[in-house]
Amino acid sequence: MKSGFIYILSNDLFMPNLYKIGKTTRDPNFRVKELSSVSGIPVDFHMEFSEWVSDVDLAELQVHLELEEHRASNKEFFKVSLKAARSVVRGVCDRINSKKSIDKKLTSSDAELFRMIEIVKNSRQTYGAYTVDKIKGLIEKSIVESVVVNACYFLAMHYFYEGDFKEALIYFNRVKYKEHFLERGSTGGGDFFYDKGRCYFYLGRLNQASYCFKKSQLELEKEISIAEINVAQGRLAEAIAIYERLKKSKRYSYLECLFDARVGLLKNLGKILSSFHINQHVEVSGVK
Secondary structure, X not given: OOOEEEEEXXXXXXXXXXXXXXXXXXXXXXXXXXHHHHOOOOOOEEEEEEEEEOOHHHHHHHHHHHOHHHEOOOOOEEEOOHHHHHHHHHHHHHHHHOOOOOOHXXXXXXXXXXXXXXXXXXXXXXXXXXXXXXXXXXXXXXXXXXXXXXXXXXXXXXXXXHOOHHHHHHHHHHHOOOHHHOOOOHHHOOOHHHHHHHHHHHOOOHHHHHHHHHHOOOHHHHHHHHHHHXXXXXXXXXXXXHHHHHHHOHXXXXXXXXXXXXXXXXXXXXXXXXXXXXXXXXXXXXXX
């Protein structure tokens, strides 16, 4: 357990009420100078507020969790009033310093789980079964919902890439209805509904896959995946229509050759199926 400071920084180049809230075990003013010199931002940061705390890692975790709904794209930047940010920082530090926080065993599990996920996400090294088992054990001990949800998403993606789609779905379903807790671009996944949809797709559960893809925010991936479902279900004309629409879109003009190739492939597939007189099982209308 390390003591240190939770700080709130502003910068004149930022939009109003956008603050960097982080931690340091050194003099916070030194941290301001350090960030101003290495961040690449031409205007220096300003110290708006800092508070000493006996457990700086735990304090930063709890402050970020309490401000989760105000988080900007970068994990340490928050769109919130200075008064509200200062109130949260002071409240968290006071609770930890006076030992009126959540039970220490539980908060330490949350903090450890949070740190493990961050380390694994930012590491280029591989991790083994021990790390996965450790994360699974910490999930059962943790009580901060946003930490648990992000850890479950991490495990879902881990099993997805391992090819264990049934196990992946167990953890995808633990995230269900709590997607708002997921950090942007978290845990190596692209989009919760897209990732879950791929899992259903590989299990052959196409209706569930289609439902998930339609809720995805990844527009191109969503369209291609729905086209793949149409192909798997024998609706070649619908798949061709999707690729034709994408081919005409200026937004995806750089992929025109790919879409054109897929249209050609599907049209040829339709002709082959028709020639074998099995088109009664395959919708090839409109395939010329």
